[in-house]
Amino acid sequence: MISPKYVREIPQRYRLEASKCKSCGKINFPPRLVCPNCRSREFETIKLSDEGKILTYTIIRVASDTYSFGTPYGVAIIELNEGAKLMAQITDTKLEDISIGKKVKIVFRKIKDDGKTGIHCYGYKAVVV
Amino acid sequence: MKEVAVIGIGMTKFGELWNKSISDIFVEAALKAIDNAGVDHLDSMYVGNMSGGLFNGQEHIGAVMADYLGMAPVPATRVESACASGGVSFRQAYFEIASGNSDIVLAGGVEKMTDGVDVTAALATAADQEYEVYNGITFPGLYAMIANAHMNRYKTTKRQLASVAVKNHKNGAKNPNAQFRSEITIEQVMNSTLVADPLGLLDCSPVTDGGAAVILCSMELAKKFTETPVKIIASAQASDTISLYERESFTSLKAVTEAATKAYKQANLKPEDIDVAEVHDCFTIAEIVVSEDLGFFEKGLGGTAVESGKTSIEEGIIPINTSGGLKSKGHPVGATGIAQIIELYEQLTGQAGKRQVKNARIGLAQNMGGSGASCVINILEAI
Numbered sequence: 001m002i003s004p005k006y007v008r009e010i011p012q013r014y015r016l017e018a019s020k021c022k023s024c025g026k027i028n029f030p031p032r033l034v035c036p037n038c039r040s041r042e043f044e045t046i047k048l049s050d051e052g053k054i055l056t057y058t059i060i061r062v063a064s065d066t067y068s069f070g071t072p073y074g075v076a077i078i079e080l081n082e083g084a085k086l087m088a089q090i091t092d093t094k095l096e097d098i099s100i101g102k103k104v105k106i107v108f109r110k111i112k113d114d115g116k117t118g119i120h121c122y123g124y125k126a127v128v129v
Numbered sequence: 130m131k132e133v134a135v136i137g138i139g140m141t142k143f144g145e146l147w148n149k150s151i152s153d154i155f156v157e158a159a160l161k162a163i164d165n166a167g168v169d170h171l172d173s174m175y176v177g178n179m180s181g182g183l184f185n186g187q188e189h190i191g192a193v194m195a196d197y198l199g200m201a202p203v204p205a206t207r208v209e210s211a212c213a214s215g216g217v218s219f220r221q222a223y224f225e226i227a228s229g230n231s232d233i234v235l236a237g238g239v240e241k242m243t244d245g246v247d248v249t250a251a252l253a254t255a256a257d258q259e260y261e262v263y264n265g266i267t268f269p270g271l272y273a274m275i276a277n278a279h280m281n282r283y284k285t286t287k288r289q290l291a292s293v294a295v296k297n298h299k300n301g302a303k304n305p306n307a308q309f310r311s312e313i314t315i316e317q318v319m320n321s322t323l324v325a326d327p328l329g330l331l332d333c334s335p336v337t338d339g340g341a342a343v344i345l346c347s348m349e350l351a352k353k354f355t356e357t358p359v360k361i362i363a364s365a366q367a368s369d370t371i372s373l374y375e376r377e378s379f380t381s382l383k384a385v386t387e388a389a390t391k392a393y394k395q396a397n398l399k400p401e402d403i404d405v406a407e408v409h410d411c412f413t414i415a416e417i418v419v420s421e422d423l424g425f426f427e428k429g430l431g432g433t434a435v436e437s438g439k440t441s442i443e444e445g446i447i448p449i450n451t452s453g454g455l456k457s458k459g460h461p462v463g464a465t466g467i468a469q470i471i472e473l474y475e476q477l478t479g480q481a482g483k484r485q486v487k488n489a490r491i492g493l494a495q496n497m498g499g500s501g502a503s504c505v506i507n508i509l510e511a512i
Contacts, residue, residue, distance in 0.1 A: 056278040
């Protein structure tokens with residue numbers, strides 16, 4: 001990974017910035033240039049809440065080479081309190097405590113190291129509370 | 130629009146073809162199709178291929194294949210829609226003849242996946258790189274999330290998932306071109322090493338090298354080449370959010386329901402009119418969800434249906450994946466959609482041997498990309 005690809009996603013990965021459609025109110029994460037719901041192009045930037053619940057999940061036992069250092073690990077689709085959804089790794093949680101409906105808190109974590117350029121890549125993960 | 134027919138088929142054996150390059154594989158399939166149809170030229174060709182760049186370090190696949198097939202200077206176009214590349218390639222060839230622009234067109238697909246790259250990472254490029262894959266998900270993982278949601282909502286069981294793999298291996302054992310020609314048991318599937326919970330290794334389609342090709346021409350020309358042309362009576366395609374997490378539902382695939390609605394309307398058919406179906410069972414849960422979304426079974430009852438034999442060749446009301454499906458026949462990504470068409474052609478012309486569905490007249494092929502962000506459905510009819 002080279003830095004521009006990483007740096008441009010920082011508002012989302014570090015601060016959970018999303019775009020709320022000024023026309024229909026749909027929250028898009030990541031932000032989009034056109035709302036897929038009503039095709040409006042007017043948005044306001046909002047910060048998502050750091051609390052939500054698990055809608056579905058899996059435990060990854062076989063990962064790509066980049067992520068294999070961390071197996072087994074949970075990944076879940078999470079609905080945040082305002083209704084926006086995202087996908088995140090589950091961290092600091094026993095695997096058997098991950099299930100549909102569980103409440104989670106979003107936390108800031110290192111995601112991976114970039115092998116060639118040595119960039120530490122950060123982002124959000126979720127802890128079952 | 131002109132009416133269009135399939136008049137010839139050809140495919141390689143699917144498997145780990147270490148001694149064959151991507152072009153060797155494609156050319157073998159294409160030559161078989163050309164010989165099978167008995168055509169003396171092509172007006173153009175389409176090649177479904179997901180990722181020659183990542184798997185083989187080779188792009189410009191259309192030109193590469195036309196050259197090695199000895200067909201240059203015909204127009205040759207690579208078609209990419211992840212795992213649906215083959216089915217979409219077929220659709221493009223269909224349009225080219227339906228429009229009257231060409232008489233004889235080859236629709237093919239090829240993938241060479243065993244050249245030593247990280248296949249999990251390469252396949253994951255069909256998902257959103259920055260918001261799904263960055264967070265550690267894999268393709269088995271995405272379908273595992275669909276499985277957990279389906280099991281939670283509809284009480285679908287691991288045994289029902291396993292029933293898909295057992296049935297498809299039973300069918301694949303009768304297919305000389307299948308990668309795995311061995312029958313397996315429910316217990317073997319349920320106890321197989323977990324890849325992404327709840328999916329085990331035997332819930333997953335394999336890594337495969339393979340090529341497939343069919344020849345299409347106008348219906349009016351078809352009788353010149355064969356007594357048994359198969360007519361294309363519908364071709365529909367749809368798309369959805371690239372990310373699974375952005376969908377309203379994780380238990381139904383909107384691109385599948387959208388494409389199915391359009392395809393049934395084009396053909397003026399209902400789900401119960403379909404005699405045989407090839408569906409995209411990249412993972413066992415996918416066949417269950419798709420069998421519901423195609424309208425063969427009520428939502429939530431796909432698991433019960435496969436477990437009770439409703440999709441088997443012998444006693445099924447709608448035999449599904451008679452070829453062995455992606456699970457047993459193998460899943461060389463870009464070739465899969467064309468291999469589905471080949472199975473339907475054999476079924477509708479009575480050439481399916483021990484896999485033959487009695488009196489099969491109408492067949493449906495459903496091919497999808499990613500976690501269902503693209504889907505193409507083609508319906509064929511025996512003439």
